[in-house]
Structure formats: C-alpha cells, structure tokens
Amino acid sequence: MNLTLNIWRQPNADAPGAMHAYAVEGISEDMSFLEMLDVLNEQLNAQGEEPIAFDHDCREGICGTCSLMINGQAHGPEVTTTCQLHMRSFTDGDSITIEPWRAGAFPVVKDLVVDRGAFDRIIQSGGYISANTGSAPEANSVPAPRDKAMRAFNVATCIGCGACVAACPNGSASLFMGAKITHLGELPQGQPERYTRVVDMVAQHDHEGFGGCTNIGECASACPKEIPLDVISQLNKDLRTALKQGK
Numbered sequence: 001m002n003l004t005l006n007i008w009r010q011p012n013a014d015a016p017g018a019m020h021a022y023a024v025e026g027i028s029e030d031m032s033f034l035e036m037l038d039v040l041n042e043q044l045n046a047q048g049e050e051p052i053a054f055d056h057d058c059r060e061g062i063c064g065t066c067s068l069m070i071n072g073q074a075h076g077p078e079v080t081t082t083c084q085l086h087m088r089s090f091t092d093g094d095s096i097t098i099e100p101w102r103a104g105a106f107p108v109v110k111d112l113v114v115d116r117g118a119f120d121r122i123i124q125s126g127g128y129i130s131a132n133t134g135s136a137p138e139a140n141s142v143p144a145p146r147d148k149a150m151r152a153f154n155v156a157t158c159i160g161c162g163a164c165v166a167a168c169p170n171g172s173a174s175l176f177m178g179a180k181i182t183h184l185g186e187l188p189q190g191q192p193e194r195y196t197r198v199v200d201m202v203a204q205h206d207h208e209g210f211g212g213c214t215n216i217g218e219c220a221s222a223c224p225k226e227i228p229l230d231v232i233s234q235l236n237k238d239l240r241t242a243l244k245q246g247k
Contacts, residue, residue: 178231
C-alpha cells in the first residue's frame with residue numbers, strides 16, 4: 001500500500017506550524033496506524049530529517065495518549081483509539097491528513113503532541129473521595145445496587161484521551177467530566193464530596209478554556225470507549241442540585 005501523508009509539523013509551542021506532505025510505500029494493511037508512522041520516521045531518520053513527534057504508550061487502547069486527528073476525525077475512521085486503528089481501514093493511493101487535537105485547552109507541544117494537562121487539573125480539582133478505605137474491604141461490606149455499580153464501572157472506562165474535546169465543535173470536555181462525575185456519584189464512597197466535586201470540576205473546566213456543551217453529540221460518537229451522552233445529563237443534574245444547596 002502506497003500513501004501520501006499530510007502531517008502537521010510544529011517545532012515547539014511558540015513556533016508557527018504547517019502541513020508537510022510525505023510519501024510512504026509498502027505499507028501492510030495489517031500494520032497499526034502508529035506502526036505506519038514508525039515506518040515513516042525510520043525513513044526520515046535515514047534521510048537525516050527530524051522524525052515526527054507523536055504520543056503513544058501502551059499501544060493497546062488503554063492509556064489514551066495516542067491522540068491524533070485523522071482526515072478530520074478523532075482517532076480516524078473507526079470508533080477506536082489511534083493505536084488500535086489498522087491500515088486496512090485505508091486503501092492504496094489514499095491521501096491521509098494527520099493533525100494534533102485542535103482545542104484551545106490542548107496546546108500543541110510539538111508536531112502531533114498536545115499538552116492534555118488540563119484534564120489532570122480537572123481531576124485534581126474534585127476527582128477523589130475522602131473515605132479512608134484502609135486495606136481492601138470485603139466486597140459486600142459497602143452495599144451498592146447492581147445497576148449503579150455497573151453504571152459506575154462502565155463510565156469508569158473513560159481513558160481521558162480527549163477525543164470528545166477534539167470532536168466537539170465547541171471544544172467542550174463535558175463528556176470526560178460527566179464520566180468522572182457519574183463514576184464517583186453512583187457509588188456510596190463518592191457521596192461526601194458529590195456536590196462540591198461537581199462545582200469544583202466545572203469551575204476548573206471553564207478556567208482551562210474548554211467550551212460549553214450544546215448537546216451536539218459528536219463527543220459520544222467519537223469516544224473509543226463508548227461513554228454514553230447521558231453522563232452529561234447527570235453532570236448537569238448534579239450541578240443544579242449543588243447550586244440549589246449553595247455549594
């Protein structure tokens with residue numbers, strides 16, 4: 001498979017960036033997208049050129065660091081992480097445009113790498129519980145209804161990749177934040193801080209420069225872990241309750 005790659009190059013956060021075209025040949029359809037970029041970087045190294053910087057770690061769809069905009073879609077044409085996207089999703093002769101996440105709250109560090117520290121600061125502002133659990137408790141010592149436990153488990157699969165922000169025309173992180181709010185809000189251990197948590201996390205979200213949610217739904221469509229859109233409803237419900245209580 002022979003491809004033309006149009007890739008965003010930016011030497012650092014303060015320098016201007018631009019798109020550059022590269023040709024790669026002999027790409028196997030069984031390669032992952034990141035393996036294809038590895039092939040390109042080997043080619044660039046052999047030519048004495050600066051390799052393309054991109055984020056990755058586990059390459060198993062777990063860590064959420066492989067954040068790329070591919071042909072205008074977060075993580076590419078499949079609902080998965082970039083590292084789990086395979087080249088069989090493309091055809092010989094394709095021209096592929098590869099960019100970093102485009103969001104004001106995710107500044108570009110270099111090439112395709114963005115700083116997603118804003119997510120960490122949202123978590124730090126309220127994504128914790130004060131319950132002292134000590135050693136691992138007996139599984140049934142804190143009763144939790146099965147439906148709530150399963151919902152908490154399902155939304156806890158959010159990997160914080162930022163695809164929801166990249167896909168949202170407003171650059172909102174409401175799906176990410178809603179997942180964290182719902183995860184802790186469904187469990188007994190999360191109740192002491194439930195309403196102060198949502199106020200603090202929303203305030204940090206807005207301080208970081210993320211946009212507001214207008215229920216377009218692109219976030220849920222792009223989410224590789226299929227976090228449901230209704231976590232935003234839970235976020236808004238908890239926020240209204242918190243404001244009524246004067247939190």
